[in-house]
Amino acid sequence: MKPILTAFESSPDRGKGLARDMPVRWALEEVGQPYDVRLVSFREMKEPAHRARHPFGQIPTYEEGDLALFESGAIVLHIAERHPGLLPNDANARARAITWMFAALTTVQQPIVEREAALYLEGDKPWTKERLPILEDRIRVRLGELSARLGEREWLDGDFSAGDLLMVLVLRRLESSGFLNDYPNLSAYVARAKARPAYGRAFAAQLAVFTNAQS
Amino acid sequence: MKPILTAFESSPDRGKGLARDMPVRWALEEVGQPYDVRLVSFREMKEPAHRARHPFGQIPTYEEGDLALFESGAIVLHIAERHPGLLPNDANARARAITWMFAALTTVQQPIVEREAALYLEGDKPWTKERLPILEDRIRVRLGELSARLGEREWLDGDFSAGDLLMVLVLRRLESSGFLNDYPNLSAYVARAKARPAYGRAFAAQLAVFTNAQS
Numbered sequence: 206m207k208p209i210l211t212a213f214e215s216s217p218d219r220g221k222g223l224a225r226d227m228p229v230r231w232a233l234e235e236v237g238q239p240y241d242v243r244l245v246s247f248r249e250m251k252e253p254a255h256r257a258r259h260p261f262g263q264i265p266t267y268e269e270g271d272l273a274l275f276e277s278g279a280i281v282l283h284i285a286e287r288h289p290g291l292l293p294n295d296a297n298a299r300a301r302a303i304t305w306m307f308a309a310l311t312t313v314q315q316p317i318v319e320r321e322a323a324l325y326l327e328g329d330k331p332w333t334k335e336r337l338p339i340l341e342d343r344i345r346v347r348l349g350e351l352s353a354r355l356g357e358r359e360w361l362d363g364d365f366s367a368g369d370l371l372m373v374l375v376l377r378r379l380e381s382s383g384f385l386n387d388y389p390n391l392s393a394y395v396a397r398a399k400a401r402p403a404y405g406r407a408f409a410a411q412l413a414v415f416t417n418a419q420s
Numbered sequence: 421m422k423p424i425l426t427a428f429e430s431s432p433d434r435g436k437g438l439a440r441d442m443p444v445r446w447a448l449e450e451v452g453q454p455y456d457v458r459l460v461s462f463r464e465m466k467e468p469a470h471r472a473r474h475p476f477g478q479i480p481t482y483e484e485g486d487l488a489l490f491e492s493g494a495i496v497l498h499i500a501e502r503h504p505g506l507l508p509n510d511a512n513a514r515a516r517a518i519t520w521m522f523a524a525l526t527t528v529q530q531p532i533v534e535r536e537a538a539l540y541l542e543g544d545k546p547w548t549k550e551r552l553p554i555l556e557d558r559i560r561v562r563l564g565e566l567s568a569r570l571g572e573r574e575w576l577d578g579d580f581s582a583g584d585l586l587m588v589l590v591l592r593r594l595e596s597s598g599f600l601n602d603y604p605n606l607s608a609y610v611a612r613a614k615a616r617p618a619y620g621r622a623f624a625a626q627l628a629v630f631t632n633a634q635s
Contacts, residue, residue, distance in 0.1 A: 260569035261527050261562065272512045278526065279519035297487040304494035310526050311493065312476050319534050327554065332547030339542065347476065354475035 207241050208233070208269040211255070212414060214244040220415030222408045225277040226265040228374050230410055232281045232367065234403035236288035244414065278310045278371060285367040298363055305361050305368025313351060314375045316343040321378070344384065352388040359397065373398040422456050423448070423484040426470070427629060429459040435630030437623045440492040441480040443589050445625055447496045447582065449618035451503035459629065493525045493586060500582040513578055520576050520583025528566060529590045531558040536593070559599065567603040574612065588613040 212226035226242070233240050249255055251262045258266040259275040266273060267280040274280050282303065285291035292299045320340040327333050351372075355361060360369045376395050379385055385392045398404060427441035441457070448455050464470055466477045473481040474490040481488060482495040489495050497518065500506035507514045535555040542548050566587075570576060575584045591610050594600055600607045613619060 256565075256568075261523070261565050263527070272515060274515055274519050276519050276522040276526065278522040279515070282518060282522075283515045300487060300489055300494070300498045303497060304489050304491050307491040307493040307497075307525065308476070310522065311491065311529075312478070314526075315530065315533055318530055319537065322534065322558075326558075327551070330547070330551075332545070332551070336542070336545075336547065343537075343541075350471075350476050353471075 206270060207239050208267055209241045209243055211243050211245050211258070211264045211266045212411065213264055214246045214249075214414075215418040216411070216415050220412040222411055223374075223378055224264065224411065227407060227411055228277045228371060229265050229267060229280050229284070230407035231370055231374075231404055232284045232291060234406045235370070235401075236284060236290045238284065238288060242410075242414070278306055281367050281371060282306060291367040291370065293363060293366065301362045302366035302368045305366065306371050309368065309371035309375045313347050313372065314378075316340060316347060317375060317378050320344060341384075344379070345387075348379075348384065348388050348391060352391050355390050355394060357390065360394075365398070365401070369394075369398060421485060422454050423482055424456045424458055426458050426460050426473070426479045426481045427626065428479055429461045429464075429629075430633040431626070431630050435627040437626055438589075438593055439479065439626065442622060442626055443492045443586055444480050444482060444495045444499070445622035446585055446589075446619055447499045447506060449621045450585070450616075451499060451505045453499065453503060457625075457629070493521055496582050496586060497521060506582040506585065508578060508581065516577045517581035517583045520581065521586050524583065524586035524590045528562050528587065529593075531555060531562060532590060532593050535559060556599075559594070560602075563594075563599065563603050563606060567606050570605050570609060572605065575609075580613070580616070584609075584613060 210226055210229055213224055216224045218224055230240070245255055245264060250259075250264065255266070256262055258268070258273050261275070263275070265277055265280065266275050267283070268274075274283060281291070292302050320337070323333050323336055323340055327336075360366065361372065362368065373395050376385060376391060380395070385395065399408075425441055425444055428439055431439045433439055445455070460470055460479060465474075465479065470481075471477055473483070473488050476490070478490070480492055480495065481490050482498070483489075489498060496506070507517050535552070538548050538551055538555055542551075575581065576587060577583065588610050591600060591606060595610070600610065614623075
């Protein structure tokens with residue numbers, strides 16, 4: 206039985222692959238697990254049936270038989286623990302890969318999402334123009350630290366892992382702003398990840414949803 | 421061999437248990453695992469020796485033989501996977517508990533840390549007074565959703581888990597602001613967790629570090 210994800214009926218990012226179904230789709234493609242998708246509207250996301258699956262009324266959710274999960278990071282970890290390909294076999298290397306999953310979604314992502322909130326939720330406020338450089342400096346601190354750690358490595362710690370998958374998608378949130386241009390090794394890291402066939406399949410699948418919704 | 425944590429030599433929260441060594445101490449106390457602590461100054465945290473353990477120059481780090489980890493969420497999960505007491509045995513219940521770990525550190529924590537950034541990093545800015553209600557509304561949305569899901573349950577999903585441990589510490593970041601008073605079931609949930617003997621031992625241990633640093 207294929208697992209079922211939920212995704213936006215019409216993604217607010219217009220198919221750029223920044224919605225949170227993308228990490229789950231990518232993880233499933235990396236491990237070769239077929240899946241079904243149930244699309245939900247913004248209205249449906251806030252209704253009791255969806256809230257029962259996701260207490261915060263968001264996407265994605267993940268259903269697999271009796272199991273229902275939410276939170277993209279947790280779903281990616283669940284997939285990575287049950288299929289080979291996204292976590293090393295060695296116990297210590299595995300714990301380090303999981304560390305990068307948390308680092309991506311907390312330490313690195315926090316200031317990036319704060320900047321998005323400034324642009325999208327407070328974009329019309331008089332203070333936003335003056336605040337943005339403060340937020341951007343905080344993002345650059347994290348990018349500099351991440352760039353220093355990555356160095357000339359291909360991936361953050363050994364082979365490609367669920368930690369890289371989540372980190373790349375967090376960094377992709379900055380692509381349209383040009384931030385990554387100042388960190389050539391981070392740009393190359395993101396490009397390497399996007400060149401993976403599994404990424405390509407996941408990206409195409411989420412884009413097709415948006416494209417179909419427009420036609 | 422006991423694992424070694426790093427913690428602030430002098431915590432900026434003055435021993436309130438909000439620094440990120442607290443979740444790791446609490447997890448170790450819950451599973452009955454003794455540990456050693458190495459204290460680091462703000463200067464040491466940014467030096468190469470500490471950066472080798474923690475690329476973002478923060479606390480905590482966790483060393484156990486050859487293994488070195490950072491990110492409190494990842495360390496708590498590592499402890500929970502290796503010792504009984506913080507994750508259910510049933511595979512589905514275990515995946516759901518891990519979902520709450522990610523929910524605590526991302527969905528619930530994100531707006532709470534944004535408010536802290538507004539107070540501590542932009543407290544002197546002319547816009548902060550007007551921004552705070554916006555941030556507080558975003559926090560209240562999450563608290564309302566969490567309160568609705570918790571309902572009359574003792575813990576988020578079955579027995580106390582690493583998901584509750586992280587969620588309670590995220591909610592504790594709001595204690596001094598009085599937010600939780602509007603959500604009696606969340607206040608009671610936090611109080612129940614704080615009454616656990618393991619919490620008490622962990623809290624006392626981190627407070628002793630701060631108290632000793634003052635004398």
